[in-house]
Amino acid sequence: MTRWIGAEKAGDLLKPGMTVFVAGATSEPREVLEALAGNRERCAGVRFVSVTVPGINHSDLSTLHEDARSTVFLVTPDNRWSVAEGRTGFVPMHYSAIYRYLEQELDVDVAILQLPPADRNGSHSLGISADFAPAVLGKAKLVIGEVNSRQPSVADAPRLLPGRLDYAVACDRPVPTLAQAKADKAALGVGRNVAELVNDGDCIQIGIGAIPDAALSALSGKNDLGVHSGMISNGVRALAESGNINGRCKAIDHGRIVCGATLGGIELVEWAGRSASLSVRPVGYTHDGAVLREIENFVSINSALEIDLFGQVNAEMLDGRQVSGTGGAVDMMRGAALSKGGRSIVALSSTAGGGKFSRIVSALAPVNSVTALRTDVEFVVTEFGARRIRHLPLRQRAEALIEISHPDYRDRLLDEWHELAANQ
DSSP, X not given: OOEEXXXXXXXXXXXXXXXXXXXXXXXXXXXXXXXXXXSGGGGTTOEEEEOOOTTTOOOXXXXXXXXXXXXXXXXXXXXXXXXXXXXXXXXXOBHHHHHHXXXXXXXXXXXXXXXXXXXXXXXXXXXXXXXXXXXXXTTOSXXXXXXXXXXXXXXXXXXXXXXXXXXXXXXXXXXOOOOOOOOOHXXXXXXXXXXXXXXXXXXXXXXXXXXXXXXXXXXXXXXXXXXXXXXXXXXXXXXXXXXXXXXXTOSSSTTOEEEEEEOSOXXXXXXXXXXXSEEEOBHHHHTOHHHHTTSTTEEEEEEOSEEETTOOEEOSEETTEEOSOOBTHHHHHHHHHHSTTOEEEEEOOSEETTTTEESEESSOOTTSOOSBOTTTOOEEEETTEEEXXXXXXXXXXXXXXXXXXXXXXXXXXHHHHHHHHHTO
C-alpha cells in the first residue's frame, strides 16, 4: 500500500550507511532533492548513486551533507569539483556495464525517482525517461516516487506496478528541458557529411548536441528511417512529425521509435506524451548487443572531442580533466558492427577553440583516456569529408584522417605522423 507523504518527510526514511539510487535525466526527483537540501542531517552517512546527464541534471548529491558521498558515471559542470575533491566517486563504464552493475552488483536500500500520475489500474508509467531505473526498482528495499502531475505518461514504457511504490510525494512542476545547441558553420558541414552516409530505411542511433542536431536536420531528405537510441532530441521529433522517421523497415520494434530517454525542449516533452509510436526502454534493452545485432542497417552516430591518427577516440577528457564520461557510444558502435548492413560514425568538427586546436591529433595525450579503441572506429566525419578507416593499415588510416583535418593543420599532422612512424 502506497503511503503519501510530504517531500520534507522523505529524509526521515534515510539512515546512515544506506545506498540510495537517485534517478537522472527527466526522472530526477527535484522536489525531494530540494527537501533533502533543507534537511541535511538526514543525509549524513548516506551514499547516493546516480547517472546524471550534463545540461539537465544539476544536483551534486555529495553536497547534501559533509558526511554524504556520491557515485556517478558522468562528470558534469555541477559535480566536477566534488569529483576532484574525492567526495564524489567517478566510475568509468559503458552504459551497458552501468546497467549490469546496478542490476546485479549494487545493493540498493532506497530508490527515488519522479513518476507520472498513476493510471486507472494504479500503476505508474516510468514516463519519458526509463534508462537506468528498472535496474534497481525490482530489488530496492524502499521505493519513493515523486508523482508529478506534469510528467507525461508514455503508454509503451516500463511500469511500476501497484504496491511497489512504498511512498509517494505529490508535486506539480515543469519537466526538465534541455536547450538546443546552436550549430555553427562547421557543425552544419559535419551534419551534411554524416547525412550522406545514411540511406533510406536505415535505423539510426544519435546523441545530443550541436553536431547530432545538425545531422538530424540534414536527414530531412531521407525516407523510412527508424530510430533505436539511448536518447532522442527535438530533431527526432521533427523528423517523426514530417514522416521521415516511421520505422517501417525495422525488423524488430517495427514502426516504433525506441529510446531510453527524451532530452529536449517542451515541444519534445509534449510530443513524447502523446506519440503513439514512442517506446521508452531501459538501457538493458537499448544498449544490449544481442538486441542491436538484430537491427539491420543500424547506423550509430556519435560525437567526440578528438581522434588521433591511430583511430583512437577521446570523448570525455580535456587536458587530463574528466569533463564527461564513457557513456553509451561504444556500446552502439559495437552493435552497429554486428548489424547486417550496419555502420558506425564518429562525427566531430575539425578544430576547437575558434580554430586554435585541431581535433584530429597525431596521438592522444597521455593524460587523456581512450574512450573508443582504434578497433571500434569505422567512419570518421568532419566538415571536410568522411573516411572509412576500418580495415585500413596504419599508414593509410593516418593519411585518410589527415585528409579530413583542417587544412591549416595537415602539414603539421603529416610531419608528426612521419616522426611517429619512424619510431615504430
